[in-house]
Amino acid sequence: MRRQSWRGLGVQALLESERGVPPVPTDLRSRAVRRARRAVVEGRPVSIVAVRPRRPRWAIAAASVLVVGALATAAIERRPRPAPSETVVATPSPPALAASPRIAAPEPDLTSFDPPRHLAAARQPHRALSQEEEYARELRLLQPAREALAREDFASALAATAAHERRFPRGQLVEEREALRIVALAGARRTAEARAAAAAFHERFPHSLLQKRVDGALRGLP
């Protein structure tokens, strides 16, 4: 009797059977990721800070529960992102997208970080959208750096951050790029350069959420 055996096993056994996270079906995954990317692109290159609504009580409470919450709060006040987001505050923000229906067919291919080509073409007359494309392109350039770091291919990671720097010296993801570069330099044991870059990073982004990652990368260097 299976039911009896379940009973015998008890609730703990049932919980064990639910442990772990099965992968979602690939079609759901690709739809969900496409939709998220589209929300970011269409919702404009949202500086998270610029469109961030008032912090709700739960967020404040969470911050107060944890002393380290102060870190995050400090970080919120800064994010010296370049200006495009400032002009964006009044534009559709992610919450507005929440109510939007599922994407109607035909969908553009958003499986890469490229903006949808036919949409981009259609939007060309609207100059305001160029920032969205830039954001998507910046992401696309930095993604290989992350992937290279994941496989500890530091040379490729550095090549990717250099490519981003050439193309977007003052881009919206400069902070992320610099952090990636420092991690890659540290991984490649280029100690002096890593330390110098980290010092510059701390000076330039004194409240960065990525400081701990940067410091962590330097730890253990000779």
Added chain:
Amino acid sequence: MTRSGTSSQSRQRELATEVASPAEIVPIGSVAVYERELDYLCRTLRRLGVSPSDIEDLAHEVFLVLHRRWADFDASLPLRPWLFGIAFRVASAYHKRAHREVPRSWDAWTEVEDLGQRPDEAAEQRQRRALLLAALEHVPLERRAVLVMHDLDDASMRDIASALSIPRFTAYSRLRKARRELDEAVHRLVERGL
């Protein structure tokens, strides 16, 4: 009912490693995090009673909040409890929003999730999970959240209390009650023959 501390701690370490993995990688955006944690988020929503047919939409709602709050995230803390906190609030709003039908059967998604196992194992596993999720439906959401975080995600009480914005004592109390309620629900369902 209580797992051994060592096992819990080691699971927690594994989870932390998995979440932060590779630890040195810098997150560059909300989409990347969402993509990486999509399986976890969808499963969490399911555990919080979201109907399989609504999971895709609710996951997107979670993403929109995650995207807005990405700057709030303290990178020194584990990511998943923070994500759970968002999923919990989205799921709470979903339950309050409208009258909804609580599904009692599994859809195509649950069929897919067991791919890779032997057919007989998959069937039994599925039945167990179905029983557990059905029983979880009988545990009020605020207590279910604590139980799911603690007993399935192996989150620490500190992280649970923080993610749900409740005092730690309250979290312990909810866990105790939730376990009792789950136990009773499982036995009721088994008695009824599910």
